[in-house]
Amino acid sequence: MSQAAAEAYVDPSLTPGELTRSIAEPVEARPPRWWMVGAAGAASLALLFVGSVGWLFWKGVGVWGLGSPTFWGFDIINMVFWVGIAHTGTAVTSFMTLSRQPWKNGINRIAEAMTIFAVLCAALFPLIHVGRPWLAYYFFPLPNSMGIWPNFKGPIFADFFALNTYLYVSALFWYLGMLPDLAALRDRATNKIAFWAYGLLALGWRGGARQWSQYQKAYLLMAAIGTPLVLSVCAIVSMTFAPSILPGWHATIFPLYFLTGALAAGFSMLGMLAVFTRSFFGFKRLITEKHLETINKWTLACILGVAYVYLVEFFIAWYSGNLYERFTIIHNRLGGPYAAIYWTMLACNVLIPQLFWLKRFRTRQNLMVFVCLAITVGMWCERFVILVLSVHRDFLPGSWGMYAPSLVEVATFLGTIGIFLTMFLAFLKFLPVISMAEVKHSLPSSHAGSAP
Amino acid sequence: MSEGRSSHFILGRLPLSLMLAGVLALVLAVALGTVEIKRFLVAWQGGWTFAVSLSIGALFVLLFASLTGSTWIVAVRRVGESLSMLFPLWAVLAIPILLSAPALYPWADTERAAHDPVLVQRLAFMNLPFFSLRGLAYLGVFFGLALLLRRSSLAGRPTIDRMRFLAGPGMVAFALCATFAAFDWVMSLAGTWYSTIFGIYFFVGAATGALGLWLFLTALLERRGLWGVPVGVEHRHDLAKYLYTLTLFWAHVAFLQFLLIWYAKLPEETFYYAVRSRYGWEWVTGALMVGHLLLPIFLFMGRRAKRSLALGGFFGLWMLLMHALDVWWMTAPSNFPMRRLGAVEILCFLGFGLLAVGGVLRLLGRSPLVPDQDPRLEASLKLRSEP
Incomplete structure (x- = not known):
């Protein structure tokens, strides 16, 4: 990485001591009032999940709005929505590390935390989707009492492994990157509990030359593993749908469609979380306008990829000459009963993000939050379009039907938003939000005396 | 920083000789083609697609570098720039394909298309006048972008900054043109077959071939001591x-692409792979799996292989050859379900390949070998690869 490029992303007047202090202070100080209110609100929202899932277990899946021919509704829509958001964290850290992009230093910790919390939210849905969560161990390759083995060629089976691998690797990557910072918190601890807690988590980090050398090798290795993993997990999640012969699902571009969609959803969410963190914690010298602008440029690039896929999907539906492809992808989306959701998706994912071509929208917080929020809504609509619009009108008009989520499904989704926010707020309070070690490396004062 | 030298006085007659050898190979192919005209046309179309894909691939890499403000590539940028400037040559050499389209493309055979339930629906889009017009538009956009990049590279700072600004819309235009060019020029050879990922498959393959040639020529110039500035192992790496x-x-x-088509087993899609898995084509498919993936993945994973002058140069040449094989695999089986490999095929691919290499070297000799007007050149020359 070029040192000049790295320095462009930090306030040059910042000293290493100030940097450590400003990152460690939110962890060490008593939580501010806004945090207490926010955490209480988020946890209350999370309780909606507990309540709605409790009701589901008590009554059975009949409390959902599913019915022939739509058997995959809010549960799978929201799983894919959260999985999408989850992809950016590991992509930011691993891909940006491999391609020597210095801007990641200020925001990679937030992105990784977002990844892990979003994967956890996503993982809840398959568990409740099976209807009998006490039999969820069927996902594992274990013979059941009937002697039937799981279908090794089945995409759902691959999904289970992909999501698990992704969760473990992402969590390991996150934790590995945090080791030096946890040790810094341990060394600054003023009470015994914090000293022991951060000391245990820091795994005996002392910051010796040998430890740094091994750490950097491990970090690079994790980056090399993480980059193809992002691609493969997106491909496998898309294969929950694409291997079928349903128009709207069976398209060879689906793996890359999911990749670009996931990155767009993740970058837009990351943009919002970065604004939230810098505004409430006063991290404006660490998460700079330049960071926000770069995140928004990436969001624009990924959302243009999404628009490209929409166009190609549309064109090939016509080009194929296949009656069912044309009906599902062109007629049913543009003018079917769910057309409002499709047009909302187009407005949020194609039209509004074009505002990011303008520098003002990339650098002003309120304007960028508006665009990022629109993309998040648009990506959710996209998941709805992919899921419901491909199945609610089957090949024969006799098997057509409508799907509308029940209140329990809506509450379950809102509950996962609560879970996500609760975990994110806990992260903001208890862990170093910005990588001290990496940002210090970008400070001009860290390179004093070296060749210009 | 003006140490970059023009290479023409050291390369001497090599570029012209290579181009003449390319022309000779193509003339020989024409002579042999008189015996079996369709075979020649299929080989010519394959060779042309290979050559144009190299320029498309180079343009993609240059646009991406401009968009991201990459510094590392600045010192070796001229190789890719020269490759991307060859579009006018490819436009001229496309004329035989246009004239013989009915023999190559099922949709261009009006009688056949009129009786095909799928092709007949596409006639509004897939007809010869519109196909030609689109082809001209794609080549025009590609050349326009290449020219802008080249001029900015020659002129220095203000235009480089402007080009970075234009690279965003440029990439959008490029992606659309490359995708539809792939659909028109290559996918439609297979008649009714379609695949939504095909555009990406085509231009990622094209970038692989272009970078292969780029790496090979960078190593070659280094071996002959032509750079005159510290361009070397770090840039090759x-x-x-x-x-x-x-x-x-x-x-x-x-x-x-294969997995999803294999899994769904829809006859309207599987025939593409069915053709490529029998009558001799299975060997080409196998060679691609081994040569385009397995061998490079193991041989060139290590840092040492990538940094070695000889092995690195070989890696580039190998991937260029594999890309040629990939293009042949994409184009020829649609017209010849029985594999045919002989002098005509080899001469066409070789001829277009030599024209590309000769053309690049010739253009390299017309301007300083490194962009000495670029303010990032110094940083690029000081590049040190982290482990």
């Missing part, structure tokens, strides 16, 4: 890493 990544990405896209 980065080029090789880039090529390695694209090789993996090509394999990812190629495998997923």
